[in-house]
Amino acid sequence: MSVLHLPFLTELVAIRHDIHAHPELAFKETRTADIVARELTRYGLEVHSGIAGTGVVGVLRKGSGRRSIGLRADMDALPVLEKNETPYRSRIPGHMHACGHDGHTTMLLGAARYLAENIERIDFDGVVNFIFQPAEESEAGALVMVEDGLFEKFPMDAVFGMHNWPGVPAGEMVLLPGPVMAGTCAFEIKVRGHGSHAAMPHEGIDSILAGAQLVQSLQSIVSRNVHPCSSAVVSITQFHAGEAWNVLPDEAILRGTLRSFTPQVQADVEAAVERVVAGVAATFGAQISVTFDLRYPPTINSVAETALCHRAAVAVLGETAVRNDEMPSMGAEDFAYMLREKPGCYAWLGNGPGVAGCTLHNPHYDFNDAILPLGVSYWISLVKTALAVDH
Numbered sequence: 001m002s003v004l005h006l007p008f009l010t011e012l013v014a015i016r017h018d019i020h021a022h023p024e025l026a027f028k029e030t031r032t033a034d035i036v037a038r039e040l041t042r043y044g045l046e047v048h049s050g051i052a053g054t055g056v057v058g059v060l061r062k063g064s065g066r067r068s069i070g071l072r073a074d075m076d077a078l079p080v081l082e083k084n085e086t087p088y089r090s091r092i093p094g095h096m097h098a099c100g101h102d103g104h105t106t107m108l109l110g111a112a113r114y115l116a117e118n119i120e121r122i123d124f125d126g127v128v129n130f131i132f133q134p135a136e137e138s139e140a141g142a143l144v145m146v147e148d149g150l151f152e153k154f155p156m157d158a159v160f161g162m163h164n165w166p167g168v169p170a171g172e173m174v175l176l177p178g179p180v181m182a183g184t185c186a187f188e189i190k191v192r193g194h195g196s197h198a199a200m201p202h203e204g205i206d207s208i209l210a211g212a213q214l215v216q217s218l219q220s221i222v223s224r225n226v227h228p229c230s231s232a233v234v235s236i237t238q239f240h241a242g243e244a245w246n247v248l249p250d251e252a253i254l255r256g257t258l259r260s261f262t263p264q265v266q267a268d269v270e271a272a273v274e275r276v277v278a279g280v281a282a283t284f285g286a287q288i289s290v291t292f293d294l295r296y297p298p299t300i301n302s303v304a305e306t307a308l309c310h311r312a313a314v315a316v317l318g319e320t321a322v323r324n325d326e327m328p329s330m331g332a333e334d335f336a337y338m339l340r341e342k343p344g345c346y347a348w349l350g351n352g353p354g355v356a357g358c359t360l361h362n363p364h365y366d367f368n369d370a371i372l373p374l375g376v377s378y379w380i381s382l383v384k385t386a387l388a389v390d391h
Contacts, residue, residue, distance in 0.1 A: 001315045001384070004377045008113060012376075013369050015039070016106040017088035020367070023077030023095040023102075026135035029054040032075045032105065036132045039109050043116040045130070048153070052144040056132040057154055058112055063125035069386050070129040070159035070342070071379055072335060073108035074101045074136035083363040099360050100164040100351065103367035105132060107162070107375030114380055122380070126387035129154045135334075140296065142334040151341055158305050159344040160382060161335040162375060166359050168350035170371050173313045173378070174326040175347050177306040179261040181299035182233075184332035185270070185292055188255050189214060189277060191241075192287040195250040204248050208241050210284040211252035215239065217276045218256075225272040232269050233259040233330050259330045261298050299336040302343035309345045312381040316374070331360075349375055 006012065015035065024032055033054045040047045040058035048057045054075070082089050082096040090096045112130045115122060131150070135141025168174055191211045196204025215236050226232045234256065241252035258273070260266045270292055281288040313322045326348070335346050349371060357364025 001377070001381055003316055003373055004114065004380060006110060006114065006373050006376060008110070009373060012106050012110045012372050015109065016102050016367065016369065016372070019102040019105060020097045021088045021091050023090050023092055023097045025079060025095060026076045026137060026139035026141065027053050029075045029134050033132065033134070036075070036105065036109065040112055040130065043113045045112060045116060051150060052134055052141055052148045054134040055141070055145050057150070058130040059154065060112065060115060060119070060128045060130070062119055063389070065125035065387065067125070067387055068127035068129065068154070068156045069383070070131050070154065070156040071108060071111065071382070072131040072133055072159060072161045072338065073104040074133050074141070075105050076101055076135050076137055076141070078137055078361060080361065080363055084366055086366065096363065097367070098362060098365045099137065100365070100367040101136065103164055103372065103375070104162065107372055108132065108379065110372060110376035111379035114376060115383060122384060123389050124384050124387040125389045128383055128387070129156060131159075138295070140334050140337065143337040146337055146341055156342055158386065159338045159342045160305070160309065161338070161344070161346040162349055162378065163333070163346070164351040164367060164371065165348035166351045166354035166365070168326070168348060170350050170352040170368055171317060171374065172321045172323060172350040173317060173347055174323045175306055175310050175313060175345065176324060176326065176328060177301050177303045179298050179300050179328050180346050181328065181333040181336065182259040182261055182330045183266060183298040183336070184295045185258045185266060186255065186295055187258060187273065187290055187292050188253065189288060189290045191252040191254070193248070193250060193252070193284070196248045198246040198248055201248055205285050206248050207250060207252040207286060208248065210280055210286045210288065211239060211241060211254055213280050213284070214254060214276065217280060218273065221269060221272040221276065225268060226265060230265050231261055231330070232265050234269065234273070259332065261328065296332040296334050297336045297340060299333045299346050300339060301345045302339075305343050305345040308385055309347055309382060312385040313347070313378055315381045315385070316377045347378070349378070
């Protein structure tokens with residue numbers, strides 16, 4: 001098998017551009033979900049809507065086999081103001097498909113159509129569940145689908161996901177066994193000092209100074225508390241304090257994220273943050289508290305399913321185009337929740353050079369239409385590989 005010829009490629013591009021022009025945020029993907037349900041129905045699939053609110057699952061069966069797999073695409077956009085000038089640029093101010101979920105949705109639709117239209121000549125036996133998921137961006141739509149009974153309503157032996165990846169050449173894929181994306185935890189630190197006149201700092205407890213010390217000290221956690229062969233990131237992303245030029249404020253708020261690949265490293269980093277907070281509080285005489293909000297767990301590919309995906313990708317792209325030498329990403333992905341329930345693999349499909357802002361979550365990002373046939377072909381190859389007929 002090689003890259004498939006798609007006679008309906010022009011239609012796929014039009015769908016992708018239409019979804020791109022009408023981005024919808026988490027759990028509000030009603031228009032996108034309607035397009036997905038309409039297309040799947042047109043292809044002849046069994047269609048189930050309303051899972052986790054706006055999620056859609058299309059089911060295609062062949063043969064009498066009981067084996068079943070899930071193929072997942074995300075549908076939501078980001079609250080980003082698009083700065084591209086393409087004819088299909090976002091028509092919704094402040095909303096944008098800056099991560100390529102429009103392309104992910106379109107590739108999975110293309111795979112469903114190709115499989116349905118060629119079902120008699122494609123050799124597989126079993127059930128394919130095409131999962132169109134809402135709310136990947138920070139709202140854990142995958143978890144909501146799982147809690148809404150995804151795997152009870154649609155039993156699956158394994159589940160697979162794919163994301164476009166700027167910086168990896170188009171025509172190449174990355175498949176990593178084990179951790180591929182980090183888990184993420186948000187945190188908030190409240191520094192309670194004692195307000196005073198800016199000219200008389202000795203009469204107060206400076207919450208800004210204590211907060212500044214926290215910013216510095218927290219950066220020592222990874223370098224001095226995490227094993228050098230492990231990985232973690234501590235990032236302060238917000239610092240809010242004060243309103244007047246001549247007042248040292250009572251309170252400062254710091255927020256940020258912790259990222260790691262294992263629960264043990266996550267626990268160690270959280271404990272180190274608490275120690276730093278307690279130490280800075282004692283040093284400055286301030287009252288400081290920290291709260292953690294665990295978001296996504298690490299995305300961990302199972303070894304057997306990654307090997308299966310490798311065979312499927314090689315069949316399409318060739319051995320040298322399927323890479324396992326890329327570093328895992330400290331970005332997070334809620335597909336991790338599905339992988340906690342079922343074995344599977346999350347793949348990266350090269351989107352081409354990440355230049356001129358064409359990087360994920362950038363206002364100049366755009367999905368590369370040239371990789372649509374590659375994604376469709378990979379999905380079809382994976383179905384044939386995972387649900388191969390026993391002769």
